Amino acid sequence: xxxxxxSPSSLSASVGDRVTITCRASETIDNFLNWxxxxxxxxxxxxxxxxxxxxxxxxxxFSGSGSGTDFTLTISNLQxxxxxxxxxxxxxxxxxxxxxxxxxxIK
Amino acid sequence: QVQLQESGPGLVKxxxxxxxxxxxxGDSISSYYxxxxxxxxxxxxxxxxxxxxxxxxxxxxxxxPSLKSRITTxxxxxxxxxxxxxxxxxxxxxxxxxxxxxxxxxITWFGPWGRGIRVTVSS
Numbered sequence: 001x002x003x004x005x006x007s008p009s010s011l012s013a014s015v016g017d018r019v020t021i022t023c024r025a026s027e028t029i030d031n032f033l034n035w036x037x038x039x040x041x042x043x044x045x046x047x048x049x050x051x052x053x054x055x056x057x058x059x060x061x062f063s064g065s066g067s068g069t070d071f072t073l074t075i076s077n078l079q080x081x082x083x084x085x086x087x088x089x090x091x092x093x094x095x096x097x098x099x100x101x102x103x104x105x106i107k
Numbered sequence: 108q109v110q111l112q113e114s115g116p117g118l119v120k121x122x123x124x125x126x127x128x129x130x131x132x133g134d135s136i137s138s139y140y141x142x143x144x145x146x147x148x149x150x151x152x153x154x155x156x157x158x159x160x161x162x163x164x165x166x167x168x169x170x171x172p173s174l175k176s177r178i179t180t181x182x183x184x185x186x187x188x189x190x191x192x193x194x195x196x197x198x199x200x201x202x203x204x205x206x207x208x209x210x211x212x213x214i215t216w217f218g219p220w221g222r223g224i225r226v227t228v229s230s
Contacts, residue, residue: 004151034216036152043205043220044152050214087152091215095171100151 002026002090006099012107017078021102023071023088032092035064035073038101039084047086048073080106109133111206111221119200119228125193129206129221136182137161140209141189142217143180145202153202156180157209158189196228 160182
């Protein structure tokens with residue numbers, strides 16, 4: 001199975017900050033990488049597919065980049081509603097696997 | 108707007124079979140693939156399998172090999188529901204279980220998701 005490793009596991013930041021979350025695959029996955037946001041008690045929602053394509057309705061302060069094994073999710077100008085857990089997921093090869101999640105908390 | 112709702116028991120005894128149902132509204136289950144995922148306490152999301160059902164309830168499936176011997180899925184087209192059965196439950200299967208639509212173009216991703224159902228395995 002392809003292992004997905006996210007860093008950091010948790011992150012404290014303030015409203016207005018810019019943060020970057022990293023996701024590393026144990027083997028190359030081209031750009032078959034998706035990012036999800038999950039708020040407590042809510043269903044995960046997809047933010048970015050194919051490493052960098054923002055889903056409809058997702059604010060432009062979210063961006064994704066990377067290819068191969070290393071990927072990043074960047075959130076600029078953090079807003080109160082952005083404090084959540086973010087997970088990456090590879091769809092290059094079955095079984096599809098997720099990172100362990102990064103919890104973004106308010107400082 | 109597609110909405111998904113998981114239902115089933117919140118408590119299962121060890122060695123028993125978990126049966127969960129995902130009721131889909133806003134679209135026909137025969138239009139897409141559907142997926143089950145779970146999240147154990149303190150861990151990341153785990154993909155359990157994808158399934159597609161058209162005119163038959165057995166359908167096309169792709170399961171996580173880690174569960175392949177224990178998992179089965181089915182559909183009730185008249186109720187627009189997909190179901191998950193997971194046999195021989197243990198404490199390690201305690202998790203929040205989610206169903207989601209599989210969206211597949213050149214990239215496969217999951218959305219929307221249901222809100223999840225918490226399942227505890229305990230005697």
